[in-house]
Amino acid sequence: MTTTPVSFALPTVPLRKGESTAQRILDAAEALFSERGFSGTTLRDVAARVGLRIPSLYNHFASKESLYAAVLERGFGPVLGVLSDFLDEGSESRGDATRVVERVMALLGQRPNLARLVVHETLSGGQRLTPLLRNWIAPIFARAHEMAETGPAARRWDAERIPLVVLAMYHVVVGYFAIAPLYLELNGSNLMTTSALARQTEFLKELVATLFPEE
Amino acid sequence: MTTTPVSFALPTVPLRKGESTAQRILDAAEALFSERGFSGTTLRDVAARVGLRIPSLYNHFASKESLYAAVLERGFGPVLGVLSDFLDEGSESRGDATRVVERVMALLGQRPNLARLVVHETLSGGQRLTPLLRNWIAPIFARAHEMAETGPAARRWDAERIPLVVLAMYHVVVGYFAIAPLYLELNGSNLMTTSALARQTEFLKELVATLFPEE
Amino acid sequence: MTTTPVSFALPTVPLRKGESTAQRILDAAEALFSERGFSGTTLRDVAARVGLRIPSLYNHFASKESLYAAVLERGFGPVLGVLSDFLDEGSESRGDATRVVERVMALLGQRPNLARLVVHETLSGGQRLTPLLRNWIAPIFARAHEMAETGPAARRWDAERIPLVVLAMYHVVVGYFAIAPLYLELNGSNLMTTSALARQTEFLKELVATLFPEE
Amino acid sequence: MTTTPVSFALPTVPLRKGESTAQRILDAAEALFSERGFSGTTLRDVAARVGLRIPSLYNHFASKESLYAAVLERGFGPVLGVLSDFLDEGSESRGDATRVVERVMALLGQRPNLARLVVHETLSGGQRLTPLLRNWIAPIFARAHEMAETGPAARRWDAERIPLVVLAMYHVVVGYFAIAPLYLELNGSNLMTTSALARQTEFLKELVATLFPEE
DNA sequence: GATGAATGAGGATTCATTCAT
DNA sequence: AATGAATGAATCCTCATTCAT
Numbered sequence: 091m092t093t094t095p096v097s098f099a100l101p102t103v104p105l106r107k108g109e110s111t112a113q114r115i116l117d118a119a120e121a122l123f124s125e126r127g128f129s130g131t132t133l134r135d136v137a138a139r140v141g142l143r144i145p146s147l148y149n150h151f152a153s154k155e156s157l158y159a160a161v162l163e164r165g166f167g168p169v170l171g172v173l174s175d176f177l178d179e180g181s182e183s184r185g186d187a188t189r190v191v192e193r194v195m196a197l198l199g200q201r202p203n204l205a206r207l208v209v210h211e212t213l214s215g216g217q218r219l220t221p222l223l224r225n226w227i228a229p230i231f232a233r234a235h236e237m238a239e240t241g242p243a244a245r246r247w248d249a250e251r252i253p254l255v256v257l258a259m260y261h262v263v264v265g266y267f268a269i270a271p272l273y274l275e276l277n278g279s280n281l282m283t284t285s286a287l288a289r290q291t292e293f294l295k296e297l298v299a300t301l302f303p304e305e
Numbered sequence: 306m307t308t309t310p311v312s313f314a315l316p317t318v319p320l321r322k323g324e325s326t327a328q329r330i331l332d333a334a335e336a337l338f339s340e341r342g343f344s345g346t347t348l349r350d351v352a353a354r355v356g357l358r359i360p361s362l363y364n365h366f367a368s369k370e371s372l373y374a375a376v377l378e379r380g381f382g383p384v385l386g387v388l389s390d391f392l393d394e395g396s397e398s399r400g401d402a403t404r405v406v407e408r409v410m411a412l413l414g415q416r417p418n419l420a421r422l423v424v425h426e427t428l429s430g431g432q433r434l435t436p437l438l439r440n441w442i443a444p445i446f447a448r449a450h451e452m453a454e455t456g457p458a459a460r461r462w463d464a465e466r467i468p469l470v471v472l473a474m475y476h477v478v479v480g481y482f483a484i485a486p487l488y489l490e491l492n493g494s495n496l497m498t499t500s501a502l503a504r505q506t507e508f509l510k511e512l513v514a515t516l517f518p519e520e
Numbered sequence: 521m522t523t524t525p526v527s528f529a530l531p532t533v534p535l536r537k538g539e540s541t542a543q544r545i546l547d548a549a550e551a552l553f554s555e556r557g558f559s560g561t562t563l564r565d566v567a568a569r570v571g572l573r574i575p576s577l578y579n580h581f582a583s584k585e586s587l588y589a590a591v592l593e594r595g596f597g598p599v600l601g602v603l604s605d606f607l608d609e610g611s612e613s614r615g616d617a618t619r620v621v622e623r624v625m626a627l628l629g630q631r632p633n634l635a636r637l638v639v640h641e642t643l644s645g646g647q648r649l650t651p652l653l654r655n656w657i658a659p660i661f662a663r664a665h666e667m668a669e670t671g672p673a674a675r676r677w678d679a680e681r682i683p684l685v686v687l688a689m690y691h692v693v694v695g696y697f698a699i700a701p702l703y704l705e706l707n708g709s710n711l712m713t714t715s716a717l718a719r720q721t722e723f724l725k726e727l728v729a730t731l732f733p734e735e
Numbered sequence: 736m737t738t739t740p741v742s743f744a745l746p747t748v749p750l751r752k753g754e755s756t757a758q759r760i761l762d763a764a765e766a767l768f769s770e771r772g773f774s775g776t777t778l779r780d781v782a783a784r785v786g787l788r789i790p791s792l793y794n795h796f797a798s799k800e801s802l803y804a805a806v807l808e809r810g811f812g813p814v815l816g817v818l819s820d821f822l823d824e825g826s827e828s829r830g831d832a833t834r835v836v837e838r839v840m841a842l843l844g845q846r847p848n849l850a851r852l853v854v855h856e857t858l859s860g861g862q863r864l865t866p867l868l869r870n871w872i873a874p875i876f877a878r879a880h881e882m883a884e885t886g887p888a889a890r891r892w893d894a895e896r897i898p899l900v901v902l903a904m905y906h907v908v909v910g911y912f913a914i915a916p917l918y919l920e921l922n923g924s925n926l927m928t929t930s931a932l933a934r935q936t937e938f939l940k941e942l943v944a945t946l947f948p949e950e
Numbered sequence: 951g952a953t954g955a956a957t958g959a960g961g962a963t964t965c966a967t968t969c970a971t
Numbered sequence: 972a973a974t975g976a977a978t979g980a981a982t983c984c985t986c987a988t989t990c991a992t
Contacts (some may be wrong), residue, residue: 111976126429129345145964146977154962206428213421213428214341215486225493231492254508257488261480262473269472271430276443293469295957300515326951348987360989361952369987541955556859559775563983575985576956584983633759642773643851643858645916654921661922684938687918691910692903699902700858706873723899730945756972772979778966791970799966 111128112150114140124203127210128158128218150285152222159220161213165204168197170226177233185241187298191263195291198267205267242302255301266290327365329355335376335453339418342425343373343433374435377426380419385441392448400456402513406478410506413482417497420482457517470516477512481505540642542580544570550591554633557640558588558648564656589650592641595634598627600656605665615671617728621693628697637698672732685731691728696720757795759785765806769848772855773803773863804865807856811850813842815871822878830886832943836908840936843912847927850912887947900946907942911935 118139122131133154137144150158175181176190183189198205211219219227238244238252247255270281280286329471333429337346347489352359366372391405398404405458414432426434453459453467462470485496495501548569552561563584567574581587606610606620613619630636641649649657668674668682677685700711710716763784767776777801782789796802820826821835827875828834843850856864883889883897892900915926925931 127342127345130342130429132960134960142976143978144962145979148963149976209424209428209483212484212487213424214345215490228491250504251508254505257481257484258477258508258512261476263486265476265480266472268424269427269476272427273472275430275444276439289465290469293466293473297473347985349985358953359987360954363988364951557772557775560772560859562981564981572955573957574983575958578984579955622872639854639858639913641915643854643915644775645920658921680934681938686934687911688907688913688942691906691914695906695910696902698854699857699906702857703902705860706869707876719895720899723896725902727903777964779964788974789966790975793967794972 111140111142115147115150115157115165116141116161119157120201120207121204123161124206124210128154128214145255156217158218162207162218162223165201166208166223166226169194169204170230172197173230174226175233177230177237185237187242187302188295191294191298192291193292194263195287198263199282199287200202202267202270204273205264208264209268242304246301246303257296259297259301263294306458326355326357326361330362330365330372331376331379334372335380335416335418338373338376339421339425343369343429359475370433373433377422377433377438378435379427379495380416380422380437381441384409384419385445388445389441392445392452400452402457404511406457406513407506409478410502410509413478414497414502416440417482418483420479423479424483457519461516461518474509474512474516478509522608541570541572541576545572545577545580545587546591549587549593550631550637551635553588553591554636554640558584558644585648588648592637592648593650593652595631595637596653596656599624599634600660602627602654603660603664604656607660607667615632615667616730617672621724621728622721624693625717625724628693629712629717632697632700635694638694639698672734676731676733689724689727689731693724756785756787756791760787760792760795760802761806761809764802765810765846765852766799766846768803768806769851769855773799773859777839800863803863807852807863807868810846810852811868811871814839814849815875817842818879819871820936822875822882830882832887832947833940836939836943837936839908840932840939843908844927844932847912847915849910853909854913868892887949891946891948904939908939 115136119131119138122135123285125131133144133147137147138156151160172190172193175183176186178184216224230285234256235253238256239249243252243255249269266281274280274282281290322499330351334346334351337350348359348362351372352362355362362372366375387405389407390398391401393399431439441469449471450468453471454464457472458467481496489495489497496505545566549561549567552565552569555561563574563577566587570577577587581590602620602623605613606616608614610697646654664686665683668686669679673682673685696711702709704712711720760781762775764781767780767784770776778789778792779905781802785792792802796805805808817835817838820828821831823829861869879901883901884894888897888900911926917928919925926935
């Protein structure tokens with residue numbers, strides 16, 4: 091009931107040196123990695139986007155891999171924080187799926203790249219996931235299952251189906267951002283406008299209400 | 306009522322020469338492209354997987370790009386066929402969402418790579434989509450909307466929300482296959498077994514029933 | 521008395537493909553490695569010397585390291601063969617130090633680079649020695665000691681000094697070739713002319729006679 | 736009899752600034768250059784060994800080249816001093832080969848890196864030798880020859896062979912230190928222990944006695 | 951149809967060096 | 972005196988592609 095602190099430390103971005111430049115590199119890298127994936131992104135592109143020469147990147151990150159890791163960790167921190175909050179005992183928003191949806195949508199609405207990064211990571215089988223992130227994801231998975239089995243979802247779905255419902259919600263949320271650019275191009279309508287995002291959020295809340303009936 | 310032919314030709318794989326070898330190359334390429342994306346896949350890997358040297362690939366495909374296109378077209382043909390069937394006037398399964406789900410799941414269950422290819426393509430904004438495929442996808446989108454607005458979904462959702470419902474279904478279907486490898490690794494449970502696939506199909510049918518109520 | 525075959529196979533140069541080009545690469549590499557050592561030699565130089573572009577080198581050798589290894593193995597084979605002959609039981613020149621000196625000098629006289637390669641290798645502590653070469657060198661060392669303890673050297677030197685005598689001979693032989701370029705530059709006299717080599721060979725034979733008295 | 740000053744100034748280490756730090760840099764550089772040669776040594780390694788960042792090295796030495804030169808000059812000073820003493824008219828140890836051997840061995844025994852530096856320099860043809868050092872080495876060579884032709888060696892060897900004898904002695908002395916690390920690795924016995932050094936010194940004295948008979 | 955060889959373009963990374971602080 | 976940041980030049984290596992065989 092009281093707001094207990096989250097049980098494990100949030101991953102922090104190990105900004106090696108020079109705050110500002112490193113941040114700008116991370117921003118550029120996040121955009122490119124989320125657009126083109128790891129191997130589709132070149133340091134040349136990153137450097138150009140920041141306005142540096144390639145070797146300068148190495149003053150801030152030890153390698154392309156570790157730049158990627160830093161991007162993931164910086165980006166996932168907040169998202170995982172929200173999820174963790176949702177799952178943690180003692181958190182006041184524990185189990186409040188509607189609220190998670192709202193917060194996650196707000197977050198991803200501002201940084202849609204994160205969603206795309208997740209999808210890239212998913213496709214590559216998480217091979218490049220930091221140990222740090224792995225350590226975060228595993229318990230979240232575990233507690234999500236644990237909770238779903240006792241929460242409102244259990245009223246509507248039998249046990250073995252619950253993971254499928256959780257996965258489904260995850261894909262609906264993340265996929266929206268992943269498909270936005272293609273949707274714009276093929277369809278002409280922009281999923282990333284404020285109103286479109288609001289509509290999707292409302293839709294998700296309704297979905298939550300349908301899939302996890304409170305009563 | 307009778308099975309009218311689909312209204313436009315299915316994309317065919319342009320097997321330049323050597324039937325069997327070309328097929329084997331496509332198989333290898335499909336596996337690798339779906340795992341690592343376009344830029345993450347090298348012709349070296351493809352050749353090795355087929356048991357050829359790299360230059361031999363050029364006896365069958367003009368370039369890496371066109372190999373990729375061939376993979377997409379060969380793979381998407383059947384899927385688009387099913388969708389097209391679902392949407393075409395005169396098709397006996399027109400509008401039968403449950404049946405589409407079953408057929409798509411059966412198809413992707415056997416070739417889960419296709420789902421992952423779609424996701425890769427989505428993320429890259431469809432930049433590498435063949436004109437052929439673009440010509441397929443656009444009308445499908447269009448007719449899907451058209452139909453949804455008059456079909457059973459319209460009973461449950463107001464007009465502006467219908468695209469979101471369609472997108473959601475799409476992401477749930479495709480995402481399942483995309484996340485399978487990661488799920489196996491992080492979670493230890495295999496989403497690709499026959500029984501897991503059957504369970505997901507059932508779940509999807511229930512979802513369809515919920516989101517697109519027949520009555 | 522009869523010429524028994526050497527007891528272990530001579531290291532052969534694993535010429536991956538394309539005989540002639542690979543040989544030319546090896547020649548160029550041998551010259552450069554012996555002049556500038558491993559890290560002082562660039563593939564750019566090697567390629568230029570052969571008249572190729574850098575990537576072509578990779579059609580013949582997997583890496584700079586493996587090119588270096590191939591150079592060593594190709595070069596050392598004959599030298600180690602002579603030594604092995606000298607040490608092997610059953611060889612008719614077994615223990616005939618004078619003859620080894622002659623043969624080694626003839627060999628190195630034609631390929632003085634080898635001597636310099638040995639010295640480079642020595643200085644770097646043999647870190648880059650192929651397992652193959654290590655397997656050759658160890659037994660040669662061992663048998664050299666073994667033999668020296670019972671051969672003519674034992675008449676002149678007590679046991680603990682024998683390794684020092686052997687090392688000394690080795691350094692006199694190898695050092696001659698190693699210092700030749702510097703000697704030419706600082707001193708103006710060329711140690712690599714036929715007559716200079718003959719003189720050194722004679723000198724070495726006299727040294728052998730002094731250090732390993734036959735009687 | 737009286738200790739006449741050496742006829743030209745000993746090379747001194749040009750410590751630009753910061754006595755102690757410069758010395759530490761020189762020590763680190765000497766160790767690395769002698770182990771890996773000039774091009775195999777990076778300023779990063781040197782800096783790391785001293786516990787500084789790379790740019791700090793530039794507060795003490797103008798460039799990698801000049802650091803190398805400083806290492807050579809600092810190291811060779813004493814050695815050349817001994818040789819010069821040996822050769823200088825008026826020096827009390829003039830022509831006393833046994834004594835030179837003892838002093839050189841004592842010196843190199845404490846700083847075996849110097850020997851290895853010499854060998855590296857030799858192999859690279861002395862391209863990086865300071866003008867200062869060149870000015871030292873040339874006259875030493877000259878006087879060595881001059882003296883050998885009139886000294887005890889002349890009793891044993893005819894004139895044209897004398898340079899070979901001198902070279903041989905040089906290689907035996909220097910090679911011992913150069914091969915020590917490899918010898919340790921391949922053979923397990925350490926040539927750098929006090930007793931091993933003493934044994935080698937004794938051996939060298941015996942060699943001197945043999946090659947340059949006093950009577 | 952298969953492949954050894956060659957290569958232009960480019961990829962990540964290292965290195966010595968400079969400069970402002 | 973020390974160093975974070977920046978960088979031109981170069982290093983090893985990979986990639987897609989071509990071509991002669």
